[in-house]
Amino acid sequence: MTPKIGEFEELLLLSIASLGEEAYGVPIRARLEEAGRGVSVGALYVTLERLQSKGLVSSREGEATAERGGRAKKFYKLSGEGRAALEEAEAVRSRVRGGLTLTPQATQGGVT
């Protein structure tokens, strides 16, 4: 059974999937910030650890660079279960949405 994921976890998984091989903390945060969902580095890593413990992402150590104070990067990759969890979350959304389509008018109170 696919583990259930929250909204922020879903966003993180999507960011990791879209960044591909270059998914580590800094670009993930940048991607979320661009999307209007800024997050602190602490919250990001706590969530990533949780996703890893659920088996939704896997990680590998990257190279240590001087600009990181000699600390290694940690690259994340979506696992098969992670992909399934994303698909499940999307399916749940579409089932809840049903035939509803939000239009610009709908945001002002109308729904078509």
Place this chain on the structure above:
Amino acid sequence: MTNQEDKQLRIKFLNLWIQNMDNPAECSCDECFSDGTEEDGDAWQCTCPPVEFETFDSAIFHLRRGAGRALSGLQFTAYANDLARKYLCDYEIEYHSYRPGTGPDKGESWVISWQKKPAPADAAALPALQFPLDWSSIKPPRGATYLLWRLLPDGVRETAVGDLEEQFHQDCERIGAVLARLTYCEQVVVSLLDCCCPAIWSGLKRVGADLKRFVLALVTAALSSVLAEHIATFIKSLRE
């Protein structure tokens, strides 16, 4: 002249200088520091606004640290050496560190001559102009890093601190060291709140539950002792 007026005049002066650095021969006025000649030999009509610099020495200009921040195209914390590297490397520049009250300006300043250098820049004489600023030598605030290191969970502290430091160096290039340090500290505080608040809250809840159990046990014990006393008194009265 007030300090503010003096500062504004310096900025105006510097802006004019820099605007004309790309092609100094286009203007013959003193403010543009050109030699007043054109390739075809015609007289050049100066279009620069008239600016008076009576307060300055006619030959040198004292540029304080941080002057670059007033100019567009430079980082907020650009120092005089950034400015010099970018625009003024063909001019005579000397670095002076004045002790308070001993120089025209307190503290450090660059003295830029209007005269062009006769020879290419000498690396030994002008080291600050030859080497770019090494941002990696600028470290994020130690206290904040220590706090983050101590309080983050084991598995994430190494990468989280590394990420913050990488971000710090990118911010240094983008917004300058001062703002980068502030952003770093802000990130540390927000991270600690994000990571520690749930732990503190669950800890409080745990303590709260234990406290509730303890109080209940205490009340029960007190009530039972009171009840036992009453029962004993009742039995005694029955016997009598």
